[in-house]
Amino acid sequence: xxxxxxxxxxxxxxxVSRQTQVKEWLLAALFFVCAFVxxxxxxxxxxxxxxxxxxxxxEVGLGGFLAGTEWTSSEGKFGILPLIQGxxxxxxxxxxxxxxxxxxxxxxxxxxxxxxxxxxxxxAVELLAGIPSVVYGFFGVVMLRPIVGSLTGSVGFGxxxxxxxxAIMIVPxxxxxxxxxxxxxxxGIREASYAMGATQWQTIYKVVVPAAKIxxxxxxxxxxxxxVGETMAVLMLVGGAPQFFNGIGEPMSTLTxxxxxxxxxxxxxxxxxxxxxxxILFLISMLLVLAVRLLSTLRD
Amino acid sequence: MSLLAxxxxxxxxxxxxxxxxxxxxxxxxxxxxxxxxxxxxxxVLVSGMGSSAGIxxxxxxxxxxxxxxxxxxxxxxxxxxxxxxxxxxxxxxIVNPANPVDxxxxxxxxxxxxxxxxxxxxxxxxxxxxxLVNRDEASGTREAFKKIVMGEEAAFDRSAVVLPGTxxxxxxxxxxxxxxxxxxxxxxxxxxxxxxxxxxxxDGVVPSEESVTSREYPIARALHFFTNGxxxxxxKAFIDYVLSDEVxxxxxxxxxxxxxxxxxxE
Numbered sequence: 001x002x003x004x005x006x007x008x009x010x011x012x013x014x015x016v017s018r019q020t021q022v023k024e025w026l027l028a029a030l031f032f033v034c035a036f037v038x039x040x041x042x043x044x045x046x047x048x049x050x051x052x053x054x055x056x057x058x059e060v061g062l063g064g065f066l067a068g069t070e071w072t073s074s075e076g077k078f079g080i081l082p083l084i085q086g087x088x089x090x091x092x093x094x095x096x097x098x099x100x101x102x103x104x105x106x107x108x109x110x111x112x113x114x115x116x117x118x119x120x121x122x123x124a125v126e127l128l129a130g131i132p133s134v135v136y137g138f139f140g141v142v143m144l145r146p147i148v149g150s151l152t153g154s155v156g157f158g159x160x161x162x163x164x165x166x167a168i169m170i171v172p173x174x175x176x177x178x179x180x181x182x183x184x185x186x187x188g189i190r191e192a193s194y195a196m197g198a199t200q201w202q203t204i205y206k207v208v209v210p211a212a213k214i215x216x217x218x219x220x221x222x223x224x225x226x227x228v229g230e231t232m233a234v235l236m237l238v239g240g241a242p243q244f245f246n247g248i249g250e251p252m253s254t255l256t257x258x259x260x261x262x263x264x265x266x267x268x269x270x271x272x273x274x275x276x277x278x279x280i281l282f283l284i285s286m287l288l289v290l291a292v293r294l295l296s297t298l299r300d
Numbered sequence: 301m302s303l304l305a306x307x308x309x310x311x312x313x314x315x316x317x318x319x320x321x322x323x324x325x326x327x328x329x330x331x332x333x334x335x336x337x338x339x340x341x342x343x344v345l346v347s348g349m350g351s352s353a354g355i356x357x358x359x360x361x362x363x364x365x366x367x368x369x370x371x372x373x374x375x376x377x378x379x380x381x382x383x384x385x386x387x388x389x390x391x392x393x394i395v396n397p398a399n400p401v402d403x404x405x406x407x408x409x410x411x412x413x414x415x416x417x418x419x420x421x422x423x424x425x426x427x428x429x430x431x432l433v434n435r436d437e438a439s440g441t442r443e444a445f446k447k448i449v450m451g452e453e454a455a456f457d458r459s460a461v462v463l464p465g466t467x468x469x470x471x472x473x474x475x476x477x478x479x480x481x482x483x484x485x486x487x488x489x490x491x492x493x494x495x496x497x498x499x500x501x502x503d504g505v506v507p508s509e510e511s512v513t514s515r516e517y518p519i520a521r522a523l524h525f526f527t528n529g530x531x532x533x534x535x536k537a538f539i540d541y542v543l544s545d546e547v548x549x550x551x552x553x554x555x556x557x558x559x560x561x562x563x564x565x566e
Binding site for chain 1: 349350352353355356429431433436437438455458459460461462463464472475476478479
């Protein structure tokens, strides 16, 4: 990306025909439009969601919306604090379970595994990313929910069930990015460590992983973005009860799950509140992307 | 979907879209199948996203018929929908077959679902927590249950698991020893699954087609088709077919509901 257009290459020398120059210019314009579509889409969606969400400040009041403790649409109560709490608990629990698993996988692939094993493990991890989330949810309902139910003495819907499934879903994201981070650590650093008489394990946890720390945190934040936004599997497993946390096996609800449950029939203020929740989700993911950007500049 | 139907090929294929109550889903699906066999070139698309979604869909024009297992709410009266009751239904309160409790009163149900009673011991059962299973707010069954059992003064306990369909409620209750939920009477027998649930008596009355017909069973409601204005064309033909003896005495009775003709208007 040096920014210069191909037409400039010839300068005043006229090495190529006028027709070719036009063609080159058109192609450059085409690629610019392609790149611009993504930016335009984000801007349009943000503008639309924001515009639809705006009346919430007059209809419910921003304080009553963000800090309200009751969500009962049929009674006109639109407080989303329990839903925000639910989203964060499910996400953080998923990260707590998923990150060690994913970083461990990345260390295995990058540092420990033989090439032969890597050829089996890496596609397997990548395959995890390709499974539709409804399949994860279905698996969770049928297999995991009864187990959690008998462990916690409840029905088995709740943050624990949702987070375990979510943890598996975010492993590919975090593992792939962590592996990149570990792989970008120069070989010389490892050789220096071995030369000092360190064992392989000492080299991994005292040298390589700390050196790749920012990249791994980066990967975790992106995994967090995926976890916050994940809807289908969470909807199926979290229990859909808009109440504050009262146990990892007790039902809760999240921003995304509540939007899906309510959107088919919502009207008026209720619909505005759903757009308000969408705007909150948008802001959360924007902050996460911002954090990743900041970390990258830190690393460079 | 209409694109796909259009590609189907044999002449012009007329289509009507039916959306709404998950309770009415089996009646609508089986009736649609029978109707399509009798009307060549007609296709009936049936989906179930909840009664409120059905009413929303028919008034927004995205469905020809909105199905609902509850009456219109006051704010929906202004939508000027035409109401065609197609069957009557009891709402059965179901518990796990292993639960020794098999008789509850409406007052006890109100205490259970509002969270005032939280242990089965208080109802003559084992010392075990009550796990409430509720329906989502789009559900007509929830709305009818709320109106009849909870009344004005009691609100649903917010700690209940919320599930989006009758089938899910049935499945979860059949697998969780402490659970209690409510579903349409027609879904109590293991019709589409091999799991079992136990329907308790309410105020001493066994929920059944007979006790709903005779108005003895307290938790009963009408099932509705709603159309935007007077039904016409294929929509009218489909509604007439659903109201015919063939469907009323066939599909409706088979699905465990009470035909409109037997209970009279409400």
